[in-house]
Amino acid sequence: xxxxxxxxxxxxxxxxxxxxxxxxxxxxxxxxxxxxxxxxxxxxxxxxxxxxxxxxxxxxxxxxxxxxxxxxxxxxxxxxxxxxxxxxxxxxxxxxxxxxxxxxxxxxxxxxxxxxxxxxxxxxxxxxxxxxxxxxxxxxxxxxxxxxxxxxxxxxxxxxxxxxxxxxxxxxxxxxxxxxxxxxxxxxxxxxxxxxxxxxxxxxxxxxxxxxxxxxxxxxxxxxxxxxxxxxxxxxxxxxxxxx
Numbered sequence: 289x290x291x292x293x294x295x296x297x298x299x300x301x302x303x304x305x306x307x308x309x310x311x312x313x314x315x316x317x318x319x320x321x322x323x324x325x326x327x328x329x330x331x332x333x334x335x336x337x338x339x340x341x342x343x344x345x346x347x348x349x350x351x352x353x354x355x356x357x358x359x360x361x362x363x364x365x366x367x368x369x370x371x372x373x374x375x376x377x378x379x380x381x382x383x384x385x386x387x388x389x390x391x392x393x394x395x396x397x398x399x400x401x402x403x404x405x406x407x408x409x410x411x412x413x414x415x416x417x418x419x420x421x422x423x424x425x426x427x428x429x430x431x432x433x434x435x436x437x438x439x440x441x442x443x444x445x446x447x448x449x450x451x452x453x454x455x456x457x458x459x460x461x462x463x464x465x466x467x468x469x470x471x472x473x474x475x476x477x478x479x480x481x482x483x484x485x486x487x488x489x490x491x492x493x494x495x496x497x498x499x500x501x502x503x504x505x506x507x508x509x510x511x512x513x514x515x516x517x518x519x520x521x522x523x524x525x526x527x528x529x530x531x532x
Contacts, residue, residue: 289337294347298382299375305349305383306333310340311392317421317523318345318393320384320413322406324487325429327352331490332403342516345393349383351376351409373412373434380413397421397523399444401515403489405429407448420444421522424515426489427451430465439472446476447518449511451484455500479514481507 323332336346402410407428415438469476487493
């Protein structure tokens with residue numbers, strides 16, 4: 289599936305993301321795809337293209353917005369988020385509008401998915417009250433600072449797919465997130481894969497040589513299937529929209 293570069297703006301900064309339109313002349317659900325902490329790379333673009341191949345409109349957004357070393361850009365955005373959660377929320381909202389404005393998108397059926405830091409960003413978008421039918425994180429970070437009142441703004445179904453042996457997202461963080469979702473009355477679920485570490489969906493992560501970070505084909509496949517099952521539930525009243 290061809291990826292089309294799309295320029296957009298948020299907070300006075302320019303960004304470029306990649307749109308994959310699988311609508312084929314119809315009106316289909318739109319999915320915002322948010323990258324890992326390492327930045328917008330092939331992993332996220334390939335996810336968008338894969339979703340388009342299944343009949344969705346998908347947009348791989350850019351959270352950082354300018355060239356530079358990925359780790360430095362990640363540190364910058366983490367610093368910004370500690371000062372103002374609205375910065376990441378605004379960037380995600382701008383990218384969601386790209387999805388919504390695509391002629392093939394059914395704007396009543398929107399989702400946000402994210403990997404690692406992108407999973408945390410997807411939750412922040414939902415905490416900002418965005419009209420998302422579902423929010424899905426893969427080895428997602430959990431940000432604990434936003435007030436509990438923001439959790440009550442989450443409208444859609446939440447699915448988090450996490451590794452039990454993740455050295456970054458610990459059991460304590462998972463438990464805290466679950467407690468917050470429960471207290472807010474959110475329709476949520478969490479899949480925890482035994483023996484699995486961080487970034488298990490990203491085949492390129494092994495080259496980084498980071499302890500506890502490893503691709504895992506089975507967990508990748510299971511989490512993708514779990515996402516599509518939730519899409520079917522949220523978008524089509526329980527009937528699968530597409531094949532796995």
